[in-house]
Amino acid sequence: MNLKKFIPYAIAIASFAVVSLLYFNPVLSGKQIKQGDIAQFIGMSRQAKEHRVSTGEESYWLNNAFSGMPTYQVGAYFPNDFIRYVDKAIRFLPRPADYLFLYFFSFFILLTALKVDWKLAILGSLSFGFSTYMIIIFGAGHNAKAHAIGYMPLVLAGVVYLYQNKLLLGFALTSLAMGLEISTNHPQMTYYLGFCLLILGVTELVVAYKKQRLALFAKQSGLVILAAVLGLTVNATRLMATKEYADYSTRGKSSLTITPEGTPKKASTGLDTSYITEYSYGIAETFNLMIPRFMGGGTIEALGNDSSFYETIKLNAGPRVADEYSKQVYTYWGDQPIVEAPAYIGAVVFLFFFLGVFLVRDKLKYWLVAATIFSIMMSWGKNFAGLTNFFIDYIPLYNKFRAVSSIQVIAELCVPLLGVLALRDFFNAEISKEEKWDALKKSFMVMGGISLVFLLFGGSLFHFEGLRDGSYQQLPELQGALIRDRKDMLFNDSLRTLILVSITAGALWAFLQDKLKLVPVLLVLGGLVVFDLVSVDIKYVNKEDFTSKRKVMNPFKANQADKEILKDASYYRVANFTGNVLNEARTSYFHNSIGGYHAAKMKRYQELFEYQLAKKNTEILNMLNTKYMIVGENKVQENPDANGPAWFVNELLLVRSANEEIQGLDSLNTKRTALLNVEDFKEFSGSQKSVLFPKDSTARITMTAFKPNAITYTTSTQEEQYAVFSEMYYGKGWNAYVDDVLTPHQRVDYVLRGMKVPAGKHTIVFKFEPSVIQRGSMVSLLGYIFMILLPAGGYFYQRKKS
Numbered sequence: 001m002n003l004k005k006f007i008p009y010a011i012a013i014a015s016f017a018v019v020s021l022l023y024f025n026p027v028l029s030g031k032q033i034k035q036g037d038i039a040q041f042i043g044m045s046r047q048a049k050e051h052r053v054s055t056g057e058e059s060y061w062l063n064n065a066f067s068g069m070p071t072y073q074v075g076a077y078f079p080n081d082f083i084r085y086v087d088k089a090i091r092f093l094p095r096p097a098d099y100l101f102l103y104f105f106s107f108f109i110l111l112t113a114l115k116v117d118w119k120l121a122i123l124g125s126l127s128f129g130f131s132t133y134m135i136i137i138f139g140a141g142h143n144a145k146a147h148a149i150g151y152m153p154l155v156l157a158g159v160v161y162l163y164q165n166k167l168l169l170g171f172a173l174t175s176l177a178m179g180l181e182i183s184t185n186h187p188q189m190t191y192y193l194g195f196c197l198l199i200l201g202v203t204e205l206v207v208a209y210k211k212q213r214l215a216l217f218a219k220q221s222g223l224v225i226l227a228a229v230l231g232l233t234v235n236a237t238r239l240m241a242t243k244e245y246a247d248y249s250t251r252g253k254s255s256l257t258i259t260p261e262g263t264p265k266k267a268s269t270g271l272d273t274s275y276i277t278e279y280s281y282g283i284a285e286t287f288n289l290m291i292p293r294f295m296g297g298g299t300i301e302a303l304g305n306d307s308s309f310y311e312t313i314k315l316n317a318g319p320r321v322a323d324e325y326s327k328q329v330y331t332y333w334g335d336q337p338i339v340e341a342p343a344y345i346g347a348v349v350f351l352f353f354f355l356g357v358f359l360v361r362d363k364l365k366y367w368l369v370a371a372t373i374f375s376i377m378m379s380w381g382k383n384f385a386g387l388t389n390f391f392i393d394y395i396p397l398y399n400k401f402r403a404v405s406s407i408q409v410i411a412e413l414c415v416p417l418l419g420v421l422a423l424r425d426f427f428n429a430e431i432s433k434e435e436k437w438d439a440l441k442k443s444f445m446v447m448g449g450i451s452l453v454f455l456l457f458g459g460s461l462f463h464f465e466g467l468r469d470g471s472y473q474q475l476p477e478l479q480g481a482l483i484r485d486r487k488d489m490l491f492n493d494s495l496r497t498l499i500l501v502s503i504t505a506g507a508l509w510a511f512l513q514d515k516l517k518l519v520p521v522l523l524v525l526g527g528l529v530v531f532d533l534v535s536v537d538i539k540y541v542n543k544e545d546f547t548s549k550r551k552v553m554n555p556f557k558a559n560q561a562d563k564e565i566l567k568d569a570s571y572y573r574v575a576n577f578t579g580n581v582l583n584e585a586r587t588s589y590f591h592n593s594i595g596g597y598h599a600a601k602m603k604r605y606q607e608l609f610e611y612q613l614a615k616k617n618t619e620i621l622n623m624l625n626t627k628y629m630i631v632g633e634n635k636v637q638e639n640p641d642a643n644g645p646a647w648f649v650n651e652l653l654l655v656r657s658a659n660e661e662i663q664g665l666d667s668l669n670t671k672r673t674a675l676l677n678v679e680d681f682k683e684f685s686g687s688q689k690s691v692l693f694p695k696d697s698t699a700r701i702t703m704t705a706f707k708p709n710a711i712t713y714t715t716s717t718q719e720e721q722y723a724v725f726s727e728m729y730y731g732k733g734w735n736a737y738v739d740d741v742l743t744p745h746q747r748v749d750y751v752l753r754g755m756k757v758p759a760g761k762h763t764i765v766f767k768f769e770p771s772v773i774q775r776g777s778m779v780s781l782l783g784y785i786f787m788i789l790l791p792a793g794g795y796f797y798q799r800k801k802s
Contacts, residue, residue, distance in 0.1 A: 008118035015122060016104035016129075020097040023130075023534070026546035027094040032553075033545050035141030039555035040597035043585030045075045051708050052077070059708040060733070061768040065588040065596030066605055067573060067624050067751075068728035070245050070770070073185070073600060078237040079777035082784060083179045090180075096138045102150035103129035110153035110417070113160045114364070116424050119519070123526045124420030127352075128153070130533035131412050132292070132344035132540070139541045140340055148189035149409055151181040152196070156413075158227065159197060162220050163204050168798065171223050172791040178231025179787070185238060188401040189409060196371050196410050197224075203367040230790075233783025237776030244732050244772050249600040251400045255658035260611045262663075271399055273392055278337060279403040280381025280388075284462070285334045288342040289376075289411070290350045290447070291454060291497050292536045293489040296331035296466070298341045303329050307488075308481035316475060333466035333486055335383075336405065341540040343408055345415050347447065347497040348504050348525070348532045352419025354446045355508075359431075359439035360421050368418040375410035402599070423525070426508065433512055440512070444505040451498040458494060459487040504528050556589045560634035565591060571645050571703055572627035573726075582609055587630070594624050602728065604751050611662045623670040623749055625726035645703040646713055648721045648757075649674045652691040652748070654684055661750050674724050674748040681746045694719045701757070709768035716761045725753040725766070733770035738762050 021028060047064040048071045051057070058078075062071050070076075090105065091098035107128040111121035128134070137146050158174030181190055201221060208217035232239060246252055251271065259265045287294045293301075303309050303326045314322040332339050353372075356365060381388050381404040391398045426436055454461075464486040465479075472478040507524045510516040516524070558566070565574060574591040575581060585597035612620045618641070621629070627642040651673045655661050664675045678684045684691065696718050705712035711727065727734075729747035736745040736755055739762050748754035757764070 009112075012108050012118060012122050012125075013105065016101050016108070016125065017093060019126070020093055020100040020104065023100060023537075024094075024097040024546075026543050027097050030549055031546040032094075032549050033096050033138060033541075034547050034552060035138065035143070037141030038143065038552075039141070040585040041075070041141070042553065042555055043587075043589035044596055044598060045071070046589055047708055048074060048076070055707075059768070060770055060773065061709050061730075063708050063727075064592050065585060065598070066582075066601045066728070067592075067594050067726075068730075069596075069598070069602055069605075070241070070730065070733070072238070072241040072245050073598065076241075078241075078773065078780075080780045080784070081183070081237070083183045083234055086176070087180055087183060096143070096146070099138070099143070099146040099150055100129055100135075102147070103134055106150055106153040106157075107416075110157040110160070111420055113157040113164075114421065114424075116420055117427075119522055120420060120423055120427070123423075123522060123529060124416060126526065127346065127349045127416040127419065127529045127533070128413065130530065130537060131346065131349075131416065132341060132533065132536050133408070133412055135537040136341040136343075136540050139545055144184055144186040145189055145406075147184035148181060148186035148193075149412075151177060151184060152189070152193050152409075152413055153417075155181050155193060156196070156200075159200065159224055162223055162227075163200075165216070165220065167220070167223060168791060168794045170220075171227050171794070174224060174227035175230040175787050175791075178228050179234045179783075180231075182231055182235040182239065185242075187242070188403075188406065191397060191401065192375075192407050192410055195374065195407075196413070199371045199374065200364075200367045203363060203370070207363050230783055230787045234780050234787060236779035236783060237773060240776040240779070241770065241772050244770075246400075246600070248602055248604075248730065248732070250603045250606050251600055252603055254603055254607065256607060256611075256662060258659050258663075260614065271402055273389070273399075274382075276392060276399060276402050277381035277388060277404055279405045280336070280383050281376075281379040281405040281408065282334045282336075283380055283383050285336075286376055286380075287450070287454070289345045289408075289415075290347050291451065291490070291493045292342050292344040293331075293493045294342065294454070295334040296486050296489055297339075298540060299330065299332045299339050299468075300328045301331040302327045303331070303485055308484040309478065312475070312478050312481040329482065329485075330466055330468040330471060331482070331486060331489065333462075333464050335467065337467075342536075343405075343412070344533070344536050345412060346529065346532050347451070347500045348528045349416050349419050351443055351447045351501045351504050352422050353415045354443035355426065355439055356418035356422030358442045359425050359436065360418065361425075362421060364421065365418060368414040368421075372411045372414045372418075375407050375414075379405045379408045379411075381405065427511075427518060437509075437512060440505060440508055444501060447501045448498060448505075451494045451501065454490060455494040455498060458490045500528065500532055556586050558590055561630050561632070561636045562590045564636050565628045565630075568627070570627075571625070571706055572642065573625050574628045574630065575621060575626045576630040578630055578632060581613075582606070591628075594621075594626055602730075602751070605728065607662065608665075608751050612665050615666075617665065619665070619668060619670050623724070623726060623752060643671055643724075643726060646701045646723055646725045647671060648693070648696070648699050648701060648717075648723055649754075650693055650695055652676050652684070652693075652722055652754075654678050654686075654689055654691065665750060668749070670724070670749060674722065674752075674754055675750065676746055676748050676754065683744065684746075691722075693722050696721060711766045713764040714761070715757050715764060717757060717759050719759050721757045721759075723755055723757045723764075724748055725755075727753050727766065729753045732772065733768050735767050735769050737765045737767065740765075 044065050048059050048062045051059045058076055060071050060076060062069060062074060091102055093101050104125040107125040108121050111124050154177040155174065158170050158177050161170030161173060204217060208214050257265055285295050307326065309329055310322045310326045313325055357369060377384055377387060425431055464483045469479050507521055511521045573594050574587055575594045576587040581595040583597060584595060587593040588596050608620060621639060622641050622643050625642050625644055627639055629637045629639060631637050649672055653664060653673055653675050655664055655675055655677050656679055661675055661677045668675060676684055699717040699721055701713055701715045701723055704714050728751055736743050743755060745753050745755035
């Protein structure tokens with residue numbers, strides 16, 4: 001074996017590791033990055049994690065958020081999940097340097113598949129990994145998103161090999177990469193990757209048709225599909241569990257046909273259109289991709305002492321106040337609710353991209369250009385409503401995901417990829433200098449022209465008014481000063497783009513004129529790419545975002561209210577009314593909360609809040625066993641009317657639709673009466689409107705043991721009774737046993753559990769036993785067997801044949 005051919009790959013991997021550690025250098029001293037979403041995740045998953053540590057088993061259910069939900073999307077470990085060990089081997093660096101390394105490594109493999117020289121492939125990998133969007137998602141804590149994006153190029157590399165007719169290598173890499181991609185557990189990014197693959201497939205189909213190679217195309221595409229199926233299969237447990245839960249979550253179909261106000265509601269099988277398109281990229285905002293602060297940068301930016309904003313405050317309130325208020329200014333003037341930072345792909349990278357548009361003759365150019373245009377147009381969302389609404393209404397699963405602007409990840413991948421292919425051809429001696437010079441002139445005219453137009457006329461083209469400008473109404477001239485600063489940002493960054501593309505074009509021209517050799521020009525271009533991107537990245541994610549590991553792993557500190565509640569060792573729930581009850585996991589870190597932080601909570605639970613708690617129906621708090629309410633940082637209010645963990649009711653009101661069910665809670669006394677929908681539980685079907693149970697003053701039901709996945713009660717009654725449990729009903733896993741005998745239970749009061757309890761003394765145990773985990777783990781194991789055997793069989797068949 002010739003080991004020398006592996007030296008470039010070793011150099012690349014070592015370089016990527018060093019660069020990743022240098023950018024996130026605080027990890028070398030043991031620090032970790034502060035991430036808002038990860039702090040919320042820690043709050044949500046604490047109970048499940050502590051159960052895993054103390055018992056060595058997975059609970060697959062948590063009770064410290066949203067009154068209970070499956071852990072399938074909250075860091076659960078699944079049986080036979082061997083793919084995660086491969087992932088750990090690739091991401092061997094400390095977080096978040098591991099994700100940055102993954103960006104570089106995965107893109108390098110893709111460029112290698114496209115026969116790009118290793119030195120140029122390193123440059124291309126840096127241009128992909130340092131793209132601003134790839135970095136800023138770390139600050140927000142979107143680790144799963146970064147993880148999924150990181151494996152996208154690896155999947156594409158496998159597919160490229162297959163369409164190059166390297167069937168064995170392509171199949172093995174595609175199946176493994178697809179398994180890794182799906183294991184990241186970010187369905188939205190994987191779904192967007194599907195669009196990218198589909199456009200590539202269409203491109204290959206057109207070429208195959210023209211060259212009369214449809215049979216070969218069918219064979220290659222069949223292997224792509226088979227490899228993708230294997231990638232799905234090895235993740236079967238995760239996917240099957242997620243699919244099962246999705247029907248119960250906010251991603252599923254609602255049974256309600258009325259609004260909270262009682263008016264007819266538009267039927268939907270997914271998320272609401274306004275929710276899906278809330279984060280829609282502005283059409284003009286697209287220029288952020290090549291001019292970083294085209295629309296003022298992030299929602300909040302710091303303005304210096306030379307800004308009009310600072311000077312205006314200084315004149316009215318003095319320098320000290322000006323210093324303070326200029327550190328956090330609403331500079332963003334686009335239409336999105338929140339923007340962490342501009343999704344800047346790079347002026348230099350975009351010059352390479354347009355060079356590719358005019359120079360590259362490879363069929364892949366049409367794929368990359370089409371995919372880029374598609375992703376940008378789709379990111380416009382409600383600003384390009386015709387196309388977006390078509391996809392929401394007719395394209396499967398598109399209405400399951402929000403934040404349509406994030407589909408720009410396709411452009412984030414395709415733009416640098418075409419840019420590297422452009423440089424590959426530019427440095428190719430077989431292409432004439434005239435053709436290269438013509439392409440360089442055109443690409444510079446496009447990029448230089450765009451930046452020059454906004455440099456000269458940008459200040460008069462837009463209104464520069466932002467969504468939050470009302471915050472500065474106390475000083476009217478302050479908004480005018482802020483508008484001047486926004487204009488300055490556009491001017492300065494347009495000038496920055498013009499300078500960078502001019503220097504880059506100059507370096508390429510010098511190469512054409514033989515004034516610079518290949519290696520020096522690559523070093524110049526690499527330096528320009530890194531300077532261009534990192535100088536923007538570092539403004540938004542830097543060493544200030546890091547802190548000690550202890551603070552990251554323990555993001556919340558108990559206040560006086562928490563300490564007061566924790567004195568009570570009984571079983572109860574807590575409502576935190578100091579903010580958005582359904583959008584915070586701080587409370588879940590310390591208590592069993594009726595709130596939480598998750599994008600896919602149970603749909604019925606969300607509806608319970610929208611239709612009842614929003615109307616201040618306190619009976620909802622009572623039936624959820626909300627014993628304590630946090631109404632201030634150090635203020636707790638006890639609820640003496642909380643129903644407790646379980647209770648007996650005297651009457652079951654029988655309703656026949658979800659509408660009756662939710663409306664029936666309007667004036668329901670939950671301690672005496674429970675609602676049951678007979679359409680879902682046929683054992684109570686009939687013409688009667690209610691079922692009565694005898695009053696028994698001696699009846700007792702007591703919770704005696706609790707684990708997230710197993711709850712035990714004891715009962716003592718003289719006659720048959722009906723019990724309601726303040727636990728979320730989930731029919732795909734929770735089983736009830738009376739004296740070890742499996743016994744039916746029902747959903748009552750829209751979200752809770754209820755069941756008939758026979759007379760006498762009994763023990764009731766609810767166990768979470770999701771059969772989907774066992775079924776999925778067997779399918780997953782079978783997938784691994786085929787993932788290994790099929791390529792191995794193909795290898796030995798080829799050897800025998802040759």
